Ligand SMILES: [Fe+2]
């Protein structure tokens with residue numbers, strides 16, 4: 001892959017993780033069960049680590065990472081489900097399930113990119129986290145039926 005294409009794709013992947021953090025923050029507010037809330041908080045922090053590691057890789061190849069804005073103005077990645085109108089733990093988890101399906105899809109795509117090995121290993125590690133996030137959320141929804 002050309003360097004310009006890699007930087008463009010990495011910026012989008014970072015943006016995806018930024019959107020995920022905003023979605024998690026909204027979900028965490030709607031969840032009353034302490035155990036679920038703390039698990040989602042850990043997942044949110046893992047997305048922060050994804051941003052940190054991908055941003056470092058991007059800088060190393062001459063790119064500029066997108067800025068993280070703490071004031072939420074709406075998701076940039078289309079397909080992210082807003083949690084604004086949803087209530088309750090199950091509603092929040094269902095929205096996060098579809099959001100994490102999207103992160104899993106994008107990271108699965110990214111794993112096939114022809115990029116430097118150090119970038120590939122970051123993507124591999126992040127994808128493992130994303131799979132774990134998705135399966136926890138799926139399993140938790142199952143127990144609430
Ligand atoms: Fe992530």
Ligand SMILES: [Fe+2]
Nearest residue numbers: 100103130133
């Ligand atoms: Fe995730």
